[in-house]
Amino acid sequence: MTTPFRTVELDIIDPISGVASDIADGHGTLPHGTQSRLTQALETISTLRYSDLGYVREDHVPYPPFVSQAFDLDRGLSLSATGLGASSSYGSLTFLNPTGLMDAVLTGRINDRLPVRISRGQKTPDPIRGLLKDPASDTLQPLFSGLGRNWRPDHLSATVDLLDATSWLDRSMTVSTYGGTGRLDGDSNVAGRNRPRLRGEVCNVTPVLIDATNYVYQVSDGPVDITALYEGGYADGITFAADVEDIYAVSPPAGTWSRQVQPNGTWIRLGSRPVYQITLDAFGHFPSGAAPGTVLDILRQMLIEDIPVPHGTIDASWPVTSDLAPWSAGWYWDGSSSETGTTITQTLLSGLGLTLVSTRRGTLRPVRLQIPDPDTVPVLTLTPDLVSAISAVGLSAPFDVPAWRWRVGWQHNFTVTTGTALHPQSSADRQALVAVADRNAVWLDMRIKAQWRQPSDPDAVITALSRQDDAQTIATLQGRLWATSRQIWAVTVPETLGLHCDLGDIVSLSAPVPGLRQAVLGIVMAEHLRAGDSTMTLQILTITEELAATLNSIILNQDLTA
Known part of the structure; x- marks a missing residue:
């Protein structure tokens, strides 16, 4: 009969393993004051290896039985009408510290937010020698790969709380702020504000006015293709003049606008003071030059460039161009508030039946909730x-009974404009578009409404989708999935x-x-x-x-x- 056991590998840092002053070149080998190009590590990373029953790898690396309490794992996908979220709890690990054996590690090593790997194996009995044999290390099954929190020492033990790979999404989006020193650094009105960020295809966004004297606006922190510029919803009032290298070199003629596009940002300048609010329809690129247009591809690139998550966190099954959700999308963050990887993910995936999950190997992988194809080969x-x-x-509601209707938003309007804020020459179609924040694609089945005394009717969801056809696809998929108990x-x-x-x-x-x-x-x-x-x-x-x-x-x- 086999006996299960678990191994734990926990990375730690020695922050004072080396200092630059240890380098001592001979006198006269370099001019006085020259800095050495030879670097020396100021810290080293090592790995603690323990187990609950004891284990020795085939290369004779031991895992002493210092784990006194293994972890309880609860993780899953939580359902809501506005999206599909992840809910995880990994508990903690407790290590024995007999006679202060781990005191030096607990007081002199850093383990906060460093990798933790837990695996499971089976010891097999050896009837001849009357003992349990350790399996080969490549047969161990991964149970958890994530991060550990800081030590919580006790009298004879130490505890480490566990986090999965989604904890990297708690990071704030990397941003630059306006210093208020003038020109592209903004005037005093925007000093301390984050610069705007535009990714993918968006509708009717308001660029940030960074120079009220010269009518200069910043659109994004990367290159932007501007489809149309509106003044109070009117597209033909202010015409495009030219793309320029320096937006401050020459003022555009009255009634026109010019644009400066660089890898680190896009700016526009008006030739005269506008009467109504300036808005744009646009497509945003990343500073690296990447220009994904579908929702998962945008999210993947944002996790790499805008958060960023550590190398290797993106699962290998998540390609640069994903066919899991081939839907055009985009969003605009104007810099007025701080954003984290979690809020970005929720914004882009809201209402689409998609979520990011942390795999047992510590990577992030998108999952889509949908009716599987009947020919699907089960895992x-x-x-x-x-x-x-x-x-x-x-x-729980609204999934406890069938839904008779699903409404999925598309082409989110970032600047709702009505009444006197509209240019009198703006078209009726444009006025109708900018008057509401979202338009909805709808799936419905009146038979469900008639058959059930109180069928479910989820609220309309706001999404990052930019096309009606894609929103209709999502509404239909959600309707098919939840049209029955x-x-x-x-x-x-x-x-x-x-x-x-x-x-x-x-x-x-x-x-x-x-x-x-x-x-x-x-x-x-x-x-x-x-x-x-x-x-x-x-x-x-x-x-x-x-x-x-x-x-x-x-x-x-x-x-x-x-």
């Missing part, structure tokens, strides 16, 4: 002989089996309960793992192939706006 097949317990998990099942399986799937994976499930007597496809929504248990619990949202086919044939997609 894992769960049959009654593998399931030791199963129970239903209730869904859904069920989440809590399924207890052997831990070694459950580790073969991750959040968002498609699995096959059959069990002796109503609705599961024949194998159906489902999506892994959550997992729960307890220290010392040989089992784990998966929460699976089941969607039958027959039902998916039926919905495909009966649901009416209506191309409506509201």
Whole structure:
């Protein structure tokens, strides 16, 4: 009979391992005062290796049994009408510190926000020698890869709280601020304000006035293609003059505007004082020159350039150009408030059935909640002989009953303009567009409304989508998914089996309960793992192939706006 065990690898920093003054060149080898080009590390990174039962790798590296309390893992995808979010809790690790053995590490080493890796293995009995044999290190299964918080020492132990890779999203977006010294550094009115940032395709944004005397505005911190410039919603009042190298060299003629585009920003200058508010339709690039136009591609590049997350945090399965969500999108941050990776992710993915999850290997991977194709090959097949317990998990509103309508916003209007703020010559179409913040694509089914006494009717969601067709696709997908009662099942399986799937994976499930007597496809929504248990619990949202086919044939997609 095998015996499960866990290993822990925790990186730590020695901040005073070397100092630059240790370098002593011979007299006369360099001119007096010359700085050496030879660098010396002022810190070193080492790895602590422990386990709960003791383990020795095949290359004789030991993992002493100093882990007295392993972690409990609870992570999952939390459903809401406005989006799909991640909810995770990883608990902590507790290490033994007998007779102060770890005192030097606890007082002299830094571990805050450094990598922690936890793996699981199986010791096998050796009947001849009467002991347990350690498996090869390449057979260990990863349980967790993330970060540790600062030490919390006690009398005979020390505890480290755990964070997953999504904790990198707590970082603030890297920004530069206006100094208020004039010209492109802005006047005193914008001193201390963050510079604006435009990514992807946006509608009716207000650029930041950085020089009220010369009518100079900044559009973004990178190159921008300006589709149209409006004064009070009127596009033909102020005409384009030219692109210039220095926007302050020559003032454009009255009634015109000029533009300066550089890798670090885009600015416009008006030749005369405007009467009404200046707005733009535009497409924003990144300072690096990258110009993704779809929602996941924009988010990926923002995580790399605008947050940024450490190298290797983006999962290898997330390509530069993703076909998981090929929908045109964009957003504008005017610099009036601070943004984090979390708020950026929520803004771009809101209402799309997408979320970022942290994998067991410590990377970020996008997951999309949708009806799986009937021909999908499941990552894992769960049959009654593998399931030791199963129970239903209730869904909260608005998913507890079928929805008869889904409304998905598109082409978000960043500057709502009505009444006297509109130019009298602005077209009726433009006036209608800028009068509301969002237009909606709608999916509905009147039969559901008639069949249920109180069907669900989720609020309209604001999205970063820029095209109506894409919004209609999302509304239809959401309608198909939630047009019938859904069920989440809590399924207890052997831990070694459950580790073969991750959040968002498609699995096959059959069990002796109503609705599961024949194998159906489902999506892994959550997992729960307890220290010392040989089992784990998966929460699976089941969607039958027959039902998916039926919905495909009966649901009416209506191309409506509201």
